[in-house]
Amino acid sequence: MKKSKSKLSLKLLGRILTVVVIILIAVISFVGIFVQDKNSMKNIIPEYKLGMDLYGARNIIIKVDESNESNTEDVLTLDNYQKSKEIAEQRLAYMKVENYLIRENEANGDISLEVTENNDTDYIAQYVATKGEFKVVDNDTSEVLLSNKDVEKASATRVQASASSYTAYLTIQFNKEGTEKLKEISQQYISSKDSEGKDTTKKIKMMLDDETIITTYFDEEISDGIIELSLGTTSSISELESYYKQAQNIAVFLNTDPMPITYKIDVNRFVYSDITEYEIKIMTITFAVIAVLAGVAMIVRFKKNGVMGAFTSLGFIALLLLAVRLGNVELTLAGIFAIAVSYIIEYFILWSVLKEYSKGQDLEHTKKNVNKAILKIVIALVPVTILAVAFALISWQEISSVGMILFWAELTMVIYNAIIFAIQLFEIERKK
Secondary structure, three states: OHHHHHHHHHHHHHHHHHHHHHHHHHHHHHOOOEEEEOOEEEEOOOOOEEOHHHHEEEEEEEEEOOOOOOOOOOOOOHHHHHHHHHHHHHHHHHOOOOOEEEEEOOOOOOEEEEEOOOOOHHHHHHHHHOOOOEEEEEOOOOOEEEEHHHEEEEEEEEEEOOOOOEEEEEEEEEOHHHHHHHHHHHHHOEOOEOOOOOEOOOOEEEEEOOEEEEEEOEOOOOOOOEEEEEEEEEOOHHHHHHHHHHHHHHHHHHOOOOOOOOEEEEEEEEEEOOOOHHHHHHHHHHHHHHHHHHHHHHHHHHHHHHHHHHHHHHHHHHHHHHHHHHOOOEEOHHHHHHHHHHHHHHHHHHHHHHHHHOOOOOHHHHHHHHHHHHHHHHHHHHHHHHHHHHHHOOOOHHHHHHHHHHHHHHHHHHHHHHHHHHOOOOOOOOOO
């Protein structure tokens, strides 16, 4: 009798623990975790990252600057139009901008760019529109000493200068030919005075699109082909970020070729999605109703175990949505359908397991049949896994969103179901 009570207590404890875990997951996913932030409460769970088809996008039109004298007939060619688009894409890749649509008008060279709205969108517009011609010139004669073609790579760094201050640097590494030129320049453009003590120092100017970055000279010979330019030292975090951003901006252009054509930004506006908030709510409600009906069907078919099964499916969708937010996955319309498909897969996993539990067989046979059912499902999911990985690697936002969501869904299924079954969610009901 005591042994029977002990088993009953363990089963009850397992069910209570399972319910608590699922409720906790649901609360975190659907409500969030709020902490005190100054005079308000802040949710530390990130918001959904909506894709361009759901949220909207910045629409940027970059037109050929017809007023610029450098845009002559021999410059405005189809080859240069295509090359300009390629350079724009290289700059976007360097800045790790993943979600964008870029088109080129082959008739007039205009470039159309749609990009996700964020804090860097204005910078992105400038990266695409700016010519990006880098030059090191003689300060007096404007003779070009070095240019983009001499640069191997450039990068921005932040270094602690003292106990309370930091310095932002632009580091430029020149290629083999540029290194030789730099070595020669660093021997000539040095601090010097004439016999009367007058300053005769020859200086260089580093310029980007005819705007001076810095005017300087060299203290010593540079033979390794690397220049570190200090763009500012400060103890202010906001100022440091400003200097660092400036270094990053310059690095973008030094790591790509200059545009063969001079452009200007003609349109820069936010375009809202065709899918309204009302339509998203309708889709959400429809999905919720289908999920409730599916839960009712499970309860009708499997009685007590069906109640726990329906409750478990709710926990899965809550955990998946939480994974989507924490994983910073772009949620698109196709991604929403991928979530629905993931729920259906999880639902049939639970249905298959409950079906075996409801047969009333002895414990060993039940475990054996459940393992077989799960193995079949795992094998069936192999093509889905391959498809998810392949889709996740595609740069097209809608397809990538599907791939990432399916990947997180399968990972969630494995972890979630392992936890649920480990704490004995289902009580095996034998037929008498």
